Amino acid sequence: MSTLPRPSTIFLAAITTLVAVLLYSPLFVPIVSSFFIISHGNVDWSSPTLSTYVALAGNHDILAALRTTLVVGVCTVILSVVSGTLLALYYHGRHSGRSILQFIIFLPFLMPPIISGLALLIFFREIGLERSLLTVVIGHTVFVLAIVYRTVLMRLQSMSRTLVEASYDLGANGWQTFWRIILPNLSSAMVGGAILAFALSFDETMITILVTGTQSTLPVRLWAMMRLGFSPDINALVALILMFTVLLCVLAARFLIPRQMATERN
């Protein structure tokens, strides 16, 4: 229910629409144009086609990059969800050093990726770790940890303290309370955090370029392709990545935004 007078409502709606169009229309251009042939740098609007996607499916480099991306993503998710949850529990338990810990967790996420990437690169060189998928996974985990940590911590903090107290009160020990009360109540936040972590890892480019060995992930591959010129399959690839990322975000939102409490039936 709006309490604003009508003219201002219309004005607000107009501004909102304008901003939305300006922000989001660039996202739709590659999706739409991926269904058309590009000749001499111009899009040929007359004949819609799926040929760019067919070309993409036949591109072994791209398929290999996709596989790499998925492997890195899954490993990153597992590592970051486990460590992010543990760190959130540590912070929530009011142990010592919690503010410094939180600062360190957020730092790589807030710093420019090129700085994080370079720092990692130097670190790996110093400890003699060869650049490989392992270093990429470590880089991604360091980067996305803040998101998982924050998501889980927020859920922990919104969880009623009395749930834990009730569990002890009913005779449970710490271990039972953790597995049967705390973890189940965190699970949807962990799933939401995992999806966000996967989406971030899927798109991550800068750190990956710096710390990867011979294998490249999808965004890195895309980066390399673009340096050679704008080929039609780039549109298709961008469109696919875009749609996949949006899908992940929608999914994450489902887990993270509290659902309406089920109302009483009958």
Next chain:
Amino acid sequence: MSQNTDLLTLRSVSKSYGTVPVLHDIDLSIRDGEFLTVLGPSGSGKTTVLRLIGGLEPLTAGEIRLDGQDISRMPINKRPFNTVFQDYALFPHMTVSGNVGYGLSVRHIKRKEIARRVAEALELVQLGRFAERFPAQLSGGQRQRVALARALICQPRLILLDEPLAALDLELRRQMQEFLKSIQREIKTTFLFVTHDQEEAIGMADRICVMQAGHIRQLGTPHELYYKPNCEFVARFFGENNLVAGKLGPVQGEQRPIETALGRLVCSISDQPHLKTAPDGASAFAAFRPEALRLADANDGDNRFSGTIADLAFAGSSTVATIMAGADNAAQRLRLRMPSRIDGSILKSGETVSLSFAPHEGHLVLA
């Protein structure tokens, strides 16, 4: 009922949060099988008492004894008490039967046995049909009953309830009060029930413990608290009362006079030894209930004074008059409650009347 043995004893218990003292030197005995209500205004330390007994907070000083054994350092999950939390604290990811059975399943009791006892407990709180629902699908009163079933399934020695009815509307609260009482009679378990609502306390308790600012002011039956409050706080907090300040006169057997602005008032001091020993001239209050105050008749010798009726309020079965008495009939405000009459009140606003109360219906509290 074995109501006369002490189940739990608090001895000189104090509690501070940081440097802020919250409970001062509390002594309290809870009898086996009784329904004990802790009553006090918000912030008086009721919840803290409950949390100390439940083991959710450590004591700052003193000790808690169960059957004579010191349990002050016994961990919360080992204490044979269960709590009904103010916000119910139902586990949102478990069904009603999952919630109720939790206390048994963490003790590794066999599944069949758990199912049987859960069904029994749900039957007791009349929620048999709701076993497979989740807490979010229940109404406030139903959640309340799940919390109760979950607490009593472990057969605790003592059930701790922290304002369990505060979130319910009036009608439901009445029903739940009766329901809780009937369950307590049925399972014969000791209940420690916290509330800030004195009507609730009067209606439910075997004994009431009145708290204020981290002190226990009085512990007694509702009747004792109503007719023999031991301090000004209880006299004012517990039910409507008339308090008239004055100086004590010499003891006359089971009665003692007090010189007040309304003249010399004689009040009963039976069963209140501290009023026998108080020195003459000590500051005190004469206290008498609105229903004890009445129009004086020719036979009344003691406790007679005049007052002007400032206001008359019809309250259904009774009518309440606000009366100004004392110097110039203006210094002291009193209330008088009398049964309503179908042909209208015999009192008229603005009228000056002669009033009285019987000495045995008045009592004294030290200021």
